[in-house]
Amino acid sequence: MRKFSVFALAGLVALPLLLASCKPIELGLYKVFDHGPTVAERIDSLGDDIPAPRNVMRSGRFSFIVTSDVHFGNASKSYTRNDEGFYDKVRELRDTMEFPPSFVVCLGDVVEKGDAREEWADYRDWCDKLEGMLGNKVYTTTGNHDLYNDGWDYFESYTYPGTGFFRFVVEGYSFYFLDSGSGSLGKSQYDKFKKALLADSRPKIICTHYPVYGTARFFQDYYTLQNTEEADTLMTLCAKNNVKLYLAGHMHVQHENNLGSFTELVMPCYAVYHKFAVVTVDVGAGIVDWTFESY
Numbered sequence: 001m002r003k004f005s006v007f008a009l010a011g012l013v014a015l016p017l018l019l020a021s022c023k024p025i026e027l028g029l030y031k032v033f034d035h036g037p038t039v040a041e042r043i044d045s046l047g048d049d050i051p052a053p054r055n056v057m058r059s060g061r062f063s064f065i066v067t068s069d070v071h072f073g074n075a076s077k078s079y080t081r082n083d084e085g086f087y088d089k090v091r092e093l094r095d096t097m098e099f100p101p102s103f104v105v106c107l108g109d110v111v112e113k114g115d116a117r118e119e120w121a122d123y124r125d126w127c128d129k130l131e132g133m134l135g136n137k138v139y140t141t142t143g144n145h146d147l148y149n150d151g152w153d154y155f156e157s158y159t160y161p162g163t164g165f166f167r168f169v170v171e172g173y174s175f176y177f178l179d180s181g182s183g184s185l186g187k188s189q190y191d192k193f194k195k196a197l198l199a200d201s202r203p204k205i206i207c208t209h210y211p212v213y214g215t216a217r218f219f220q221d222y223y224t225l226q227n228t229e230e231a232d233t234l235m236t237l238c239a240k241n242n243v244k245l246y247l248a249g250h251m252h253v254q255h256e257n258n259l260g261s262f263t264e265l266v267m268p269c270y271a272v273y274h275k276f277a278v279v280t281v282d283v284g285a286g287i288v289d290w291t292f293e294s295y
Contacts, residue, residue, distance in 0.1 A: 036150035039186040042142070043165040043179055046196050050161050052170040053103040053136035061099045062171055063280040065090065066107065066290075068209070068249025068267035070126065071145065073112035073119035081271045082295060083126060089295035090133055099280055103136035107249040107267060108143025108181060108209035110159070114151025120158040127160070137161075139168075142181035143209040143250065165189055167196065171283050173244075174200055178208040183226040190230065197241045203286065204243045205279075211248040211266050212238075215255045223251045238262055244288045245279065254292065265290065 056062035071079060094100045104127075111119035127138040142164030146155050156162045164179030178185055178193060185193065197204070212231050214224040225231040238246060243262045252269035268275045279290045 036147055036152040039179055039182045039184065040188045042152060042181075043163065043186075043189045043192070046165065046167055046192050050166050050168050052168045055135065056102040057171055057283070058099045060284045061280055061282050063097070063099045063101045063278055065093075065101045065104045066207075066247055066265075066267060066277040066279055067104065067270045068107035069109040069143070069252055069269040069271060070106060070123065071109055071112050071269070071271040072122040072126070073116055074271060079271045080274075082274055085274065085295040086270075086276070087129055087133070089293060090130065093278065093293065094133060097278075101278055102134055104130050104134065104138040105175075105207050105247065106138055106140045107207060107247060108141050108164075109145040109249065110140060110143065111151065111154075112145055114146060114148030115154070117154065120154045124158045139175075139177065139207070140164075141177040141207055141209060142179045144181050144183065147181045165192075169202065171281070172202055173281060173283070174202045174204045176204060176206050178206065180208045180210040180225060183210060184230060185225070185234070190234070194237055197237060201242065203288075204238075204241065205281075205288065206238065206243055206246045208246075208248055210250050211257075211264060212246060213257045213259065213264050214251055214266065215253070215257070235259060244286075245290075247277075247279075268292075 053064075090101070110123045113119065127140075130138050137160045139161075140159035142155060155164075164177060164181060166177050168175050176193065176196070179189060211224045212234050225234070239259065239261045246259075246262055246264040247267065248264060249267045249269075251266050252272060253266065254268040254273070254275065255266040257264040257266075265277065267277060270276060275292050275294050277290050277292050279288065281288050
């Protein structure tokens with residue numbers, strides 16, 4: 001059953017006011033309309049694994065950086081981005097950590113308006129710099145802002161691997177990236193993900209934009225997957241199929257949920273809090289751990 005939230009009711013009440021506004025974009029109409037293709041149209045199949053990052057292991061461990069909500073193009077006062085500081089911190093970790101990060105995961109909302117080519121070009125430049133430092137791709141999944149104003153075509157062109165739904169395997173760990181940019185995985189994607197999980201005995205790390213559980217600090221039904229049945233079955237699927245860590249963004253705050261056999265780790269907003277996570281995997285011990293870094 002799909003949830004009818006207080007936000008949906010408020011949206012119906014507020015819609016006439018938004019339509020009457022002389023600045024509808026600033027008030028968020030583009031957040032309601034024009035997401036372009038549906039999630040079923042954006043994903044085809046999980047297909048073959050994409051190439052895994054290279055040269056990641058150091059003494060039986062590897063680590064990677066996780067960011068979310070980079071928001072190129074947001075000019076509000078709270079978004080005091082510091083990209084140069086971030087680059088400096090990545091270089092420092094690369095040169096000083098015992099198990100330095102070897103690749104970057106970005107969990108969506110990489111741009112603000114979706115259809116602004118210059119925002120996507122800035123994100124591509126950001127990725128190029130990181131890829132030059134670490135020697136591996138930046139792996140990007142889909143956020144809701146990335147889809148605004150029919151931004152999907154830009155997402156396909158400016159991110160790697162150009163889809164929000166994919167998998168790679170590194171040192172015996174499966175990394176699954178899910179397209180939750182529309183607030184739902186949708187039946188087609190969920191079924192394909194479930195089929196892949198059931199056939200995959202490896203330990204797993206899930207990367208997506210919307211949290212499955214989130215935190216009650218906010219109106220939770222807006223900041224998490226919008227279908228409660230989907231969220232419940234997804235949590236159960238992950239719990240029963242060797243998922244070690246579920247990485248998400250969207251809420252803009254740092255939060256951890258212990259969901260029994262796995263942890264949901266919600267990322268703080270890169271562009272506001274100047275923080276990111278470094279996840280370290282001890283392959284032999286089967287331990288996945290993380291720290292947060294500020295810059």
